[in-house]
Amino acid sequence: MEAIKEMRAVYAETLVRLGAADSNIVVLEADLMKATGTGLFAKAYPDRAINAGVAEANMVSIAAGMSTEGKIPFAATFACFASRRAFDQFFVSGNYARLNVKLVGTDPGVCAAANGGTHMPFEDLTLMRAIPGLVIVEPSDPVSLEALVEQAASYKGCVYLRLQRKAAPARYAAGERFEFGKAKVLRQGTDAVIVALGALMVGEALKAAELLSAEGWDVAVIDALSLKPLDEKLVLEWAAKTGKLVTCENHQKRGALGSAVAEALAESGTTCRFARIGVDDQFGEVGTQDWLAERFHLTAPHIAAAVKNLH
Amino acid sequence: MDPTERAGLETFAKEIRKLAIGMIGEYGVGHIGGAMSIADVLAVLYGKRLKADARNPRSPGRDRLVLSKGHAGPALYAALAAKGFFPMEWLTTLNQGGTMLPSHCDRNRTPGIDMTTGSLGQGLSAACGIATALRLDGNPATVFAIIGDGESDEGQNWEAAMFAAHRKLSNIVAFTDFNNAQIDGTTEEILGLGSLSSKWAAFGWNAVDVDGHDVGAIDAAIEKAKASKDKPSMIVMHTVKGKGCSFCEGQVGSHNMPVTREMAAEAIAKLGA
Numbered sequence: 286m287e288a289i290k291e292m293r294a295v296y297a298e299t300l301v302r303l304g305a306a307d308s309n310i311v312v313l314e315a316d317l318m319k320a321t322g323t324g325l326f327a328k329a330y331p332d333r334a335i336n337a338g339v340a341e342a343n344m345v346s347i348a349a350g351m352s353t354e355g356k357i358p359f360a361a362t363f364a365c366f367a368s369r370r371a372f373d374q375f376f377v378s379g380n381y382a383r384l385n386v387k388l389v390g391t392d393p394g395v396c397a398a399a400n401g402g403t404h405m406p407f408e409d410l411t412l413m414r415a416i417p418g419l420v421i422v423e424p425s426d427p428v429s430l431e432a433l434v435e436q437a438a439s440y441k442g443c444v445y446l447r448l449q450r451k452a453a454p455a456r457y458a459a460g461e462r463f464e465f466g467k468a469k470v471l472r473q474g475t476d477a478v479i480v481a482l483g484a485l486m487v488g489e490a491l492k493a494a495e496l497l498s499a500e501g502w503d504v505a506v507i508d509a510l511s512l513k514p515l516d517e518k519l520v521l522e523w524a525a526k527t528g529k530l531v532t533c534e535n536h537q538k539r540g541a542l543g544s545a546v547a548e549a550l551a552e553s554g555t556t557c558r559f560a561r562i563g564v565d566d567q568f569g570e571v572g573t574q575d576w577l578a579e580r581f582h583l584t585a586p587h588i589a590a591a592v593k594n595l596h
Numbered sequence: 597m598d599p600t601e602r603a604g605l606e607t608f609a610k611e612i613r614k615l616a617i618g619m620i621g622e623y624g625v626g627h628i629g630g631a632m633s634i635a636d637v638l639a640v641l642y643g644k645r646l647k648a649d650a651r652n653p654r655s656p657g658r659d660r661l662v663l664s665k666g667h668a669g670p671a672l673y674a675a676l677a678a679k680g681f682f683p684m685e686w687l688t689t690l691n692q693g694g695t696m697l698p699s700h701c702d703r704n705r706t707p708g709i710d711m712t713t714g715s716l717g718q719g720l721s722a723a724c725g726i727a728t729a730l731r732l733d734g735n736p737a738t739v740f741a742i743i744g745d746g747e748s749d750e751g752q753n754w755e756a757a758m759f760a761a762h763r764k765l766s767n768i769v770a771f772t773d774f775n776n777a778q779i780d781g782t783t784e785e786i787l788g789l790g791s792l793s794s795k796w797a798a799f800g801w802n803a804v805d806v807d808g809h810d811v812g813a814i815d816a817a818i819e820k821a822k823a824s825k826d827k828p829s830m831i832v833m834h835t836v837k838g839k840g841c842s843f844c845e846g847q848v849g850s851h852n853m854p855v856t857r858e859m860a861a862e863a864i865a866k867l868g869a
Binding site for chain 1 (some may be wrong): 662702703704709710712714715717718721722723724725726727728729730732733752755756757759762
C-alpha cells in the first residue's frame with residue numbers, strides 16, 4: 286500500500302498524465318484552480334486549462350459546449366456550487382443533451398470545515414442522483430481516485446465525481462482495477478456489514494470495525510465507491526449474509542447512499558436489520574473537520590454504536 | 597445587397613414563416629411570436645451566411661448555430677427542412693409524441709441542431725464552449741447564437757458575455773431578437789433592458805443595432821462581425837413579435853398561443869407566394 290497522499294495532487298497528476306495522451310482532455314475551473322490543484326495541468330497545457338472566473342453556471346454550460354466538439358472537459362468547483370449553483374446547467378446542457386461533462390465536486394460534506402454552512406454540501410448526492418443516467422462516484426483513496434478519473438475520461442457520458450481534496454491513506458494496492466457500478470469489500474466479517482462512501486467515511490467505517498472487533502464483533506466493510514449505479518448485487522449479498530447493514534455517508538441521510546441501499550433492500554425483499562449514518566436533516570456549520578464529524582455523528586464510535594443497536 | 601439576392605432571401609424568410617405557422621397550426625398551440633421575429637435572420641443564415649451540409653449535418657467544417665431561445669425551434673425546423681436536413685413531412689409531427697421536432701431544440705433528435713436548448717440563458721455559454729473548442733482545434737468555423745430579449749434577463753448571459761470578451765472569441769457572432777415582448781408583458785414593463793447594444797459594448801463586444809427584418813442589414817452586420825479579429829460580436833436585431841403573421845403581428849401575447857388550422861391557413865394565404 287502507498288503512503289498517505291493528497292487527493293487533489295492525485296487528481297491533477299492524473300489529468301496531466303491523461304492529457305498527455307489525449308489532447309481532447311480539458312480542465313475548467315471557476316476561480317478555484319489553486320484549491321483543486323489543477324494549476325499543474327495549466328502549466329503543462331496552458332491552452333487547455335480554462336478559468337471561467339467565479340461563474341459556475343457559465344463554466345458548466347461552457348464544458349457542455351466544448352464536449353459537443355469532442356472535448357472531454359473536467360470541470361471542478363466546491364461540491365456545493367457544482368450541485369446547487371450549476372444544477373440546471375449540468376442537468377440540461379450536460380445530461381439532458383447527452384453530452385460528456387465530467388463535473389467534480391470538491392470538499393464534500395464536513396470537509397468544507399471552516400467555510401461553514403454555505404459551503405457544506407450535505408445534499409449534492411441527493412440532487413445528482415435524480416439525474417437520469419448520471420454516473421456518480423466518490424473515490425475513497427488515491428488509488429481509486431486515479432482509476433476512476435481515468436475511467437471517467439474514457440467513458441462517454443456525464444459523470445459526477447465527489448472529491449475530498451485532503452490527504453487520504455491508500456486502501457488499495459497500486460494497479461487495483463475499479464469500474465463504475467462496482468463496490469469493493471475492504472474487510473470480511475460475519476456479524477454485520479458497513480457500507481461506506483468516500484475517503485472520510487470509509488476510514489471511519491474501518492475504525493468502527495476495529496472498535497467492534499475489540500468487543501468480539503466480526504464486521505465486514507464495503508467501500509461503495511459508485512453511488513450510481515450502485516453495486517446492488519454485492520450489497521444485497523452481504524446484507525443477506527450478515528443480516529445487519531449500516532450505511533455511512535458524509536452527506537445527509539435523505540436521498541443518497543442510505544436511501545439507495547434502503548430502496549434496494551426493500552425492493553429485493555432482502556431481510557436484514559438496517560441503519561444509516563449520515564447528517565440528520567440539518568444544515569452545516571463551521572468547525573474543524575474532526576469537530577464537525579463528531580457534531581453530525583459521523584465518527585467510528587457512532588458507527589459502532591449503530592451496528593450494535595441492530596438487534 | 598443586390599435586389600435579386602434580397603428578393604431571394606425575403607422569399608426564403610416568407611417560406612420559413614409559412615412553414616412555421618403551418619406546423620404550429622397543425623399542433624394547435626405554439627411559440628409563434630418569437631418564431632416569426634427570427635425568420636429573417638434564419639433566412640440570411642441558412643440562405644447565405646451559415647456554412648452547412650444537409651447531407652452531413654455534423655461535418656467539422658460547418659458553421660455552428662445555437663438557438664438559445666430554444667422555444668423558437670419551429671422557425672429553425674422550417675429553415676432546416678427547406679434546406680433538406682430532413683423530410684418536409686416531419687414538420688407536421690411537431691410536438692407529437694415521439695417526434696423528431698420537439699418544441700425546444702434537441703441536438704439528439706433533429707439533424708442540423710448543434711445544441712440542446714430550452715432552459716433560457718445557457719445557449720450563449722454553450723456557444724462560448726463550442727467557440728473555445730474550435731479555437732483549440734484550429735477550426736475557422738463561426739459559431740452563431742441567437743438569444744431572446746426576455747432571455748437577456750438571465751444573468752448567465754452576462755457571465756458568457758464577460759467570458760467571450762475576455763478570451764477574445766471573435767468566432768462568435770450572436771444575435772439578440774429584441775422584439776420587445778416577453779411572456780408577461782413588454783420587456784420595458786417586466787424588466788427593462790435599456791440600451792442592449794450599449795450593454796454589450798460595455799462588456800467588450802462589437803455591438804450594433806439593426807432592423808431585424810431587413811435581410812440586407814442583417815447580412816451586412818454579419819459580414820462586418822466576421823471580419824472582427826479580437827472581439828465577439830452582438831447584433832441587436834430590432835424586431836416585431838409575430839412579424840408577418842396576420843393574427844399575431846405586434847401582439848405581446850403571442851409568445852405561446854393557440855393557433856387553429858383555419859387561423860394558420862388564413863395567415864399563410866395572406867403572406868402570399
